[in-house]
Amino acid sequence: MPIFSATLGSISFLSASQSQSNLSPFKLTVKSPCQWHHYYHTTKVFVSGNTQIDQNPDTGLLQRPTPPSPDPQDVTRQARRSSDWKAAKAYKDSGLIYSGRVENFNSGGLLVRFFSILGFLPYPQLSPMHACKEPEKSIQEIARGLLYSNIPVKVILADEDKRKLIFSEKEAAWSKFSKQVNVGDIFEARVGYVEDYGAFVHLRFPDDLYRLTGLIHISEVSWDLIHDVRDILKAGDEVRVKVVGIDWGKSRINLSIKQLEEDPLLETLDKVIPQDGSADPDSTSSIDSGDIEPLPGLETILEELLQEEGIYDVRISRQGFEKRVVSQDLQLWLSNAPPINQRFTLLARAGRQVQEIHLTTSLDQDGIKKTLQRVLERVP
Incomplete structure (x- = not known):
């Protein structure tokens, strides 16, 4: 029996011997020729088994049905x-x-x-x-x-x-708790984790909960020289810290342990060499001022100071040796001790060695600071 094939409104006959692969994908089976006209107006063609395609009764063209409405x-x-x-x-x-x-x-x-x-x-x-x-x-x-x-x-x-x-x-x-933190505040804290560059610690608030985290940079752990923070701090350690900086833009708190200790650079030599002679001979010593050799680089600075207007005399009076090393480099600063008879005290430190320098001048403290700054800019 011949097989009918519908292709966009036309009909062709295929013999039963022809390959099924040559059939059009839109297949239409008609019972008899006399029924064709009626069927033409009502036909629905199925593609790939389930997809229905309608045939327009006026043009004879196949068209896709309207998709169902979404849920x-x-x-x-x-x-x-x-x-x-x-x-x-x-x-x-x-x-x-x-x-x-x-x-x-x-x-x-x-x-x-x-x-x-x-x-x-x-x-x-x-x-x-x-x-x-x-x-x-x-x-x-x-x-x-x-x-x-x-x-x-x-x-x-x-x-x-x-x-x-x-x-x-x-x-x-x-956002909630940072406004309760100010530079200079002191917190009990717990070390969270340690990196090469410092330790991250959690700050304990008055409600006994650890709300915020801050960083103690390696330079703020101790006045002593530190090569590895892990030699000093480990996770879980309880420490006291001071807030030394807040970066509101980056939500960061900078902390310090060493600033809760007295800055050795602000100590007078009387704390290095006690006046009552009770100093530990293993850690401090006193030498006659005439036998004191200036620290490397200090002699040039003293000579330059004598060239400044208002400075009449500069001489090393005492020296001592501290138990700890703050810095190997030469450091010079003005002591907090009040002047006596126009004589100010300078302190110089390098390694463990500290020297006290008496500076006789008509300048006030601010004037001496500016003079020292000019001299240090000239000396290489």
Whole structure:
């Protein structure tokens, strides 16, 4: 029996012996020629088994049917998600704090709900209060304890195209508690972790919670020379620190341990060589002023000072040896000791050796400082 094939309004006959691969993809079977006219107006052609294509009764051309209407619930859901992404970007731009529910966690951080979107909070962006409150617990145990609780966070990345929503609890804590910190404040703190360049420590607030993190640079750990911070500090150590700087733009707090100790550069020589002769012979000594050899580079400075107007006499009076090395370089500063009979005291230090210099002058303290600055600029 012949097989009919429909191709865009025309009909051709194929013999049964012809290959099925030559058949048109739009197949139409008609019972008899007398039924064709009626069938022409009502035919529906199926492509690839299920896809229906209608035939226009006026033109005879095949045409795709109108697609079904989308599910109203899907439309509403998509509109809501799009609106929530806009809200996330608004939170990021404004810096507002959002209270997000912890839905789950993985090896890298917490999954936090933001309206209809799930965002990510990496473990390094958690507030230090969690680990400091329960230091014996692993980060995964801490995360498990936070499940289904609400935590304050800031949106630090909202990218709808890449589907990335990142939170920070640290940034939220900074916004809330940094205003309570001022330069010069002293805090009890706990060392979080140590790097080659310094130690990051968590500051304990009056509520006994560790709210913010600051950096003690290696130069602010001790007055002694330090080659490795790990020789002095390790994670978990309790320390007292002083706030020496705040970078509001970068949300950073600079801290110091050594500035809670008396600056040895401001000590008078009386603290190096006690006047009662009770000095430890292993750490300090006194030599007759006539036998004192100036520290390397100091003699040239003293000669230049004598060339300055208002300075009448400059001489080394005493020297001593300290127990610790502050610097191997020559350092010169004006003592805080008040002048006696127009005589000021200068202190020079290099390594462990300290020398006291008496400067007789008509200049006041500010005048001496300016004179020293001019001299030090001339001396190489």
